[in-house]
Amino acid sequence: MDELREVTVTPGRYTTYHYAGASGDFNPIHLDDEFARSVELPSKILHGLWTMAQVARAQTDVVGDPLALKSLSVQFRGMGVPEQDIVITSKLKSQENGEAVFDCEAVQDGNKLVRRGKAVVRVTGSS
Amino acid sequence: MSHSDTYLVGREKIREYAASIGEQSPICNDVAAAREAGYEDVVAPPMFAAVYKWRAMGPAVLDPEIGIDFSRLVHGAQDFTWHLPVVAGDEITTEASFVDKAKRADITVYTFSSRSTNQRGELVCEGTWTNFVR
Numbered sequence: 001m002d003e004l005r006e007v008t009v010t011p012g013r014y015t016t017y018h019y020a021g022a023s024g025d026f027n028p029i030h031l032d033d034e035f036a037r038s039v040e041l042p043s044k045i046l047h048g049l050w051t052m053a054q055v056a057r058a059q060t061d062v063v064g065d066p067l068a069l070k071s072l073s074v075q076f077r078g079m080g081v082p083e084q085d086i087v088i089t090s091k092l093k094s095q096e097n098g099e100a101v102f103d104c105e106a107v108q109d110g111n112k113l114v115r116r117g118k119a120v121v122r123v124t125g126s127s
Numbered sequence: 128m129s130h131s132d133t134y135l136v137g138r139e140k141i142r143e144y145a146a147s148i149g150e151q152s153p154i155c156n157d158v159a160a161a162r163e164a165g166y167e168d169v170v171a172p173p174m175f176a177a178v179y180k181w182r183a184m185g186p187a188v189l190d191p192e193i194g195i196d197f198s199r200l201v202h203g204a205q206d207f208t209w210h211l212p213v214v215a216g217d218e219i220t221t222e223a224s225f226v227d228k229a230k231r232a233d234i235t236v237y238t239f240s241s242r243s244t245n246q247r248g249e250l251v252c253e254g255t256w257t258n259f260v261r
Contacts, residue, residue, distance in 0.1 A: 009149065022140075022147035023178050027197060039198050040261075048202035053148040053174035060173070066152045069173045073206035073255075 003092040007058040011046055011082045019050045046080035051113050055104050058088040059119045070099065070120040078111035086113065098124035128190055129224040132182035138215035141169045144178055161214070168215035176207050176252045180241050183221035184256060187239050193225055195237060195260055203236060204257035211251045218246040226255075235260045 012018075016030040025047055028035040036044045052074050060066045080086065090102040104117030138158070145155040150172045153160035161169045171179075188195060213219060226238040241254040 015147075018147045022144040024181055027200075029198065035198075049174065049177040049205065050148060052205055053150075053172070053177075056172070056174050057148065057150060060152075064152075066150060066155055066172045067170065067209075067212050069209060071206070071208040072173070073204070075204045076202050079201075 005058065005062060005090045007054075007061075007088045007090075008085050009054045009057075009088065010085050011050070011080065013083055015050065015082055016044060016046060019047050023047065023049065025049070041079060043081060046082065046113075048076040048080075048113075051076070051080050051086065051106055054086065055088055055106055055114055055117055055119070058090055058104065059102060059121050063121060063123065065122075068122045070122055072117070072119045074104070074114045074117040076113065077115050078108070078113050080106075080108055080111075080113045084108050088114075090119065095123065098122060128187065128192060129222055130183045130186040130190070131220065131222045132186075133218055133220045134179040134182055136171060136175075136179060136213055136215055136217045136219060138169055140178070141171050141175065141215055144175050145172055148172065148174065166212065166214050171213040171215075173207065173209050175213065176209070176243065176254060179213070179219045180221045180223065180243060180252075180254060183223040184239060184241055187223035187225060188237070188256070188258060190225070193228075193237065195258065199261045201259045201261060202256075203259040204255075206255040208253045209251070210253075211245065211249055213245070213251055217251075219243050219251060220245075233261075 086108045093101045102119045106114035221243040223241045237258045239256045243252045
C-alpha cells in the first residue's frame with residue numbers, strides 16, 4: 001500500500017436526497033436550503049456519515065475489498081456541501097501483523113470536513 | 128437509558144445503500160459475485176452499520192429524557208469497529224445506550240454507544256456516536 005494516497009470524490013446535486021433515502025436520515029438540514037439557513041447553516045449540508053463512507057471507501061477501494069476495514073474513527077468539523085470536490089488524504093502510520101493504520105482527513109475547498117481520522121485496514125496477503 | 132432494535136438486512140437495501148455512497152465492489156452489488164467470494168448473499172459495505180444501527184440509535188438520540196433538539200444537532204465524531212461481515216438476510220440486533228453529556232464552550236456534547244449482534248448472537252459491529260448540539 002502506498003504511504004500517502006489522495007482520492008477526490010464529488011458529491012452530486014442530489015446526493016443528500018439519495019443518501020437520505022438509503023440511510024433513513026431525513027433531517028431537513030440535509031434536504032432543505034431554507035430550513036438549513038433557518039438554523040444558521042450556509043445551505044443544506046452533506047450527511048457526516050456519507051462523508052465518512054467516502055473516507056472508508058478511500059481505504060477499501062485500494063485493497064479491493066470493502067470488508068478490509070477493521071475500524072474507522074473520525075471527527076467531523078466543517079460542513080460539507082453538494083457539488084464541490086472533497087479530497088481525502090490517507091497517510092500510512094504503521095503496518096504490522098497484516099494490519100495497516102492510516103491517518104485520514106477529508107477537505108472540501110479548504111474546509112476540513114473530517115479530521116483526525118484513523119483507519120485500521122487488513123492488508124494480509126499484500127505488503 | 129438504552130434502546131434496542133432488530134434490523135432485517137435486505138438485499139435491495141444493501142444495493143441501494145452501496146449506490147448512494149458509490150460503493151462498486153461486486154460483493155456488495157452482485158449476488159453471484161458475493162456467492163463466488165464465499166458469502167451467502169450481497170455483503171453490506173462497512174458503513175452500512177450506520178443504517179442497521181439507526182433504528183436503535185435514533186430513539187436513543189431523540190429520547191425526550193435526554194432532550195436533544197434534532198435541528199441543532201451536528202454529528203461531532205464517529206467510531207466503528209467491525210468484527211464480522213453482514214450479508215443480506217442477516218438479522219442485526221443493536222443495543223444503543225446514552226453514555227455521557229458534557230458542556231464544551233458553547234456546545235453540549237452527547238455520547239452514545241452501540242453494540243450490534245447477528246441472529247447467531249455473534250458481535251458484528253461496535254460504535255461510538257458523538258453529537259454536538261449547537
